[in-house]
Amino acid sequence: MPDLALIARALSHPARLDILRTLGANGTCHCADVVDALPLAQSTVSQHLRVLREAGLICGTTDGPRSCYCLDADALADARAALGSFFDALAVPEPCCG
Numbered sequence: 085m086p087d088l089a090l091i092a093r094a095l096s097h098p099a100r101l102d103i104l105r106t107l108g109a110n111g112t113c114h115c116a117d118v119v120d121a122l123p124l125a126q127s128t129v130s131q132h133l134r135v136l137r138e139a140g141l142i143c144g145t146t147d148g149p150r151s152c153y154c155l156d157a158d159a160l161a162d163a164r165a166a167l168g169s170f171f172d173a174l175a176v177p178e179p180c181c182g
Contacts, residue, residue, distance in 0.1 A: 086140065086159070086166045094139035099124060100132045104155065107142060112154040 094100055099122065106121045107113055115133065119126045133153060136142045140159040145152050 086162050088166055088170055090139045091141070091163045091167070094135050094141055097132065097135075099128070100136055103129070103132055103136060104141065107153060107155050112152055115151045115153065118153070 102122055103118055106118055110117070113121075115126070115130060118133070119129045122129060124132075133142065133144070133151075137144055137153075141156060141163065142153050143156045144154075
């Protein structure tokens with residue numbers, strides 16, 4: 085089972101959501117392509133890519149100075165299932181306020 089806290093942290097920043105959308109729309113992207121698609125500095129994008137990679141949501145390869153990233157379909161499916169299971173398991177009591 086994936087680490088839900090790690091996934092939630094990775095998904096908690098709007099820039100990381102934009103990176104996931106960019107990768108989803110383009111299939112694969114070099115870091116420079118992601119930088120071009122977002123209004124962020126290269127170092128900031130690299131930092132966000134690192135968080136997404138550590139959470140297992142994206143894969144990456146390095147070829148010299150160029151890094152290429154893509155979504156990890158299996159990891160995203162596992163994350164979707166784990167998040168769904170988490171929310172499905174929450175019991176919703178009668179409203180306690182108002």
